[in-house]
Amino acid sequence: MNPTHSPDDATDVHELMRHATEGYTYDTARVVREAARRGRRRKRARAAAAAGLGVAAVALFATVTVYGVGSAGELATPAADPTGTASATTGPAPTTPTTTSPSPTQTIARERTFAFAPDLLAYELSAAVTAQTPGARTSDHTTWSEDIAMTDTGDMQARLDKNDPFEGASIVLDDGQGASQVTLLIADNDGIGLVGPNPTCRTLPDGTPPGTTCQDLDDGSILLVRAQATEARPEGTVVSNTVTVMTADGWMIEATSRNSPAEKNATITRTRPALVIADLARLVLEPDWLDTQ
Amino acid sequence: MATTHDFEGFAHAHAQRLGRTAWLLTGNHHAAEDLVQDTLTKLYVHWTRVTRADDPVRYARATMLNTFISGRRRRSSTERPTADVPERLHQPEHNSRVDLLRALDTLTALDRTILVLRFFEDMSPPDVGGQLGLTSGAVRTRTTRALAKIRPLLADDYAPAGLGRPAPCPTQPGRSDA
Numbered sequence: 255m256n257p258t259h260s261p262d263d264a265t266d267v268h269e270l271m272r273h274a275t276e277g278y279t280y281d282t283a284r285v286v287r288e289a290a291r292r293g294r295r296r297k298r299a300r301a302a303a304a305a306g307l308g309v310a311a312v313a314l315f316a317t318v319t320v321y322g323v324g325s326a327g328e329l330a331t332p333a334a335d336p337t338g339t340a341s342a343t344t345g346p347a348p349t350t351p352t353t354t355s356p357s358p359t360q361t362i363a364r365e366r367t368f369a370f371a372p373d374l375l376a377y378e379l380s381a382a383v384t385a386q387t388p389g390a391r392t393s394d395h396t397t398w399s400e401d402i403a404m405t406d407t408g409d410m411q412a413r414l415d416k417n418d419p420f421e422g423a424s425i426v427l428d429d430g431q432g433a434s435q436v437t438l439l440i441a442d443n444d445g446i447g448l449v450g451p452n453p454t455c456r457t458l459p460d461g462t463p464p465g466t467t468c469q470d471l472d473d474g475s476i477l478l479v480r481a482q483a484t485e486a487r488p489e490g491t492v493v494s495n496t497v498t499v500m501t502a503d504g505w506m507i508e509a510t511s512r513n514s515p516a517e518k519n520a521t522i523t524r525t526r527p528a529l530v531i532a533d534l535a536r537l538v539l540e541p542d543w544l545d546t547q
Numbered sequence: 548m549a550t551t552h553d554f555e556g557f558a559h560a561h562a563q564r565l566g567r568t569a570w571l572l573t574g575n576h577h578a579a580e581d582l583v584q585d586t587l588t589k590l591y592v593h594w595t596r597v598t599r600a601d602d603p604v605r606y607a608r609a610t611m612l613n614t615f616i617s618g619r620r621r622r623s624s625t626e627r628p629t630a631d632v633p634e635r636l637h638q639p640e641h642n643s644r645v646d647l648l649r650a651l652d653t654l655t656a657l658d659r660t661i662l663v664l665r666f667f668e669d670m671s672p673p674d675v676g677g678q679l680g681l682t683s684g685a686v687r688t689r690t691t692r693a694l695a696k697i698r699p700l701l702a703d704d705y706a707p708a709g710l711g712r713p714a715p716c717p718t719q720p721g722r723s724d725a
Contacts, residue, residue, distance in 0.1 A: 264694055268666040270701065274644045275567040275667070280576065282562035285584045286555060292584070293554075293591025369593070374600075374609050381599070397680045421680065545589060 296546060366503060368421055368440060369545035376423035379438045382541050383427055386533050390429040394515065397423045426515045432524030433515040439508045440543050451504035474502030477539075481531050489514075490522035497534035505544055509537040554594050558587050561604060565611060571663045572615050572656075574648045586611040608668070609678050616656045643701075650697035658693040665690055 370378055376395040384390055398421065420441035427434045453476045455468035466480045478498040485492045498508040511529035514520040529537070562583060569579035569586075589610050590597050600606040651659050657679070664675045665686070672683035672690070679686075 264662075264666050264690075266701070267662065267694065267697070268669075270643060270647050271571060271663070271667040274647050275570060278567050278570050279563070280566050280580055282559060282566065285566075285580055286558040286562055286587060289558065289584045289587030290555065290591055292588045293594075296588065296592050368613060369589075370609075370613065374606065374613075377600070378596070542593070545592075 366505065366544040366546055369542050370421075375421055375438065375440075375543075376425060378541065378543075379423045379436065379537075380425050382537055383425065383436055383529070386536065387427065387429050387528065390427055390528070392425040392427050394426040395423070396425075397421070427511075427528050429528050431528070432513070434524060434528030435510075435512045435515050435517065435520075436529060436537075437508075437510045437517075438537070438543075439506070441506045441508075442504060452502055453500040471499075476500050477535065479531055479535075482526070487518070489520065492517070492522065493526055495527045495529060495531055495534055497531060497538050499538045501544075507538045507543050509534040553598065554591055557597075557603065557607075558590070561607060562587070565607065568608070568663060568667060569611065569615075571651065571667055572612075572659060574652055582611060582615055585614050589614065605678070612660055612664075612678060616660060646701050650700035653696060653700065654693055658689050658696075661686055661689050662693050662697075 368375075376397045380392040380395060384392060420439065422437060422439040422441075424435055424437040427436050452474065455470050455476055458466075458468060458478075462478070463480055463483065465483060466478050469477045469479075471477055476499070478496075478500070480494075480496045483494050483496065485494075493513040494510050496508060496510040498506060500506050509529075511527035511534060513524045513527050514522050565583050565586065566579055569582040570576065573579045573582055586607065590607055597603050597606050651662070654662070660679065661675055664670045664678065665672070670678070672686040675681070676683045676686045681689075
């Protein structure tokens with residue numbers, strides 16, 4: 255150790271790293287070739303898997319778009335508002351709206367992890383949202399991730415168990431009718447005290463908010479919908495739509511849209527969130543937020 | 548339209564640099580090659596996204612960091628830092644590498660990544676924070692702590708040029724150490 259270095263002067267470490275890697279070489283051609291070969295195989299496998307998931311997603315969108323989502327887990331009669339925003343209300347506790355549940359053979363090995371680093375997650379969230387709402391703009395990209403959550407002032411707020419991975423991102427969407435916050439959270443649902451792998455609508459966690467409806471999907475996931483939830487705050491009534499998918503391999507992906515640019519201490523900018531349930535369902539189901547390790 | 552040819556061109560152009568970063572992150576050649584290969588595989592699968600990114604190289608690096616940190620966390624329950632380190636040889640350059648890797652091995656995956664980004668990739672604290680989802684203040688704090696932890700483990704006998712510190716000169720005549 256060189257005692258002349260101040261604690262923040264890392265000139266020695268900088269030089270040491272450069273010097274140590276100067277002679278580092280490897281067979282890049284072989285590694286690139288093998289990566290391309292594995293990539294091709296993985297894309298083929300994903301295409302085959304997507305064919306199965308697509309059936310469930312199409313069915314879900316049809317349900318949400320045509321019928322809306324009713325309270326207490328019941329599908330409403332054809333909704334007056336075909337955008338899926340009008341028919342749902344907060345109501346009694348969740349029940350068991352659908353019947354299909356995954357068989358034991360559908361158990362999927364836990365082989366996936368986050369597809370994106372946190373800052374890329376915000377970028378991808380913005381791209382996915384603006385693809386659904388052409389002409390809209392996004393701003394205030396914010397991310398957080400496992401290990402540390404940051405406060406608005408930049409202080410470390412919490413240190414979480416590293417075995418309970420999560421990452422999230424939020425953006426503010428402006429479609430010309432007022433700013434609307436959109437958040438995305440990806441987490442190990444077992445680690446955050448939820449249902450773990452192989453969820454079913456019959457085994458929802460106790461803390462599931464009233465008015466949440468649940469649907470079992472054919473791939474072993476469940477889809478939770480909470481539409482037009484309201485919360486009275488000093489600044490006004492915050493209205494939010496939330497869609498959550500809990501996957502068979504134990505991951506949770508949740509998307510929320512609000513009628514304000516932030517969850518708290520923000521001006522209410524519109525009467526309803528910018529994204530309706532169908533938008534949020536696409537958001538949690540379509541992009542590859544998780545990736546095979 | 549993005550093509551496989553584009554991917555291979557990009558991968559060949561950046562694989563060596565990614566490999567050096569991977570070696571500093573993992574500490575050995577085999578793990579570094581595996582990390583680069585896993586990274587490039589993911590880039591291949593999401594190649595359209597890579598080409599859409601404002602900075603594809605940054606995207607590639609972020610993918611590698613994510614893969615590295617996630618992998619370390621998955622293995623953290625079964626692996627522990629080893630107390631057995633390679634023997635030091637009577638070769639200053641070799642010793643400096645061994646000491647560097649040994650020192651980096653004492654850090655968490657996140658702190659190790661921060662040091663590599665700051666001092667090998669020459670990234671500013673805000674850029675590192677953006678890549679890892681931390682504020683620049685958190686990056687600075689972790690950097691200071693990590694440096695304090697590894698400094699006692701770095702070799703005294705390594706003195707690369709340009710450091711601005713006196714190199715050992717044991718053969719210099721008429722010079723007293725006092």
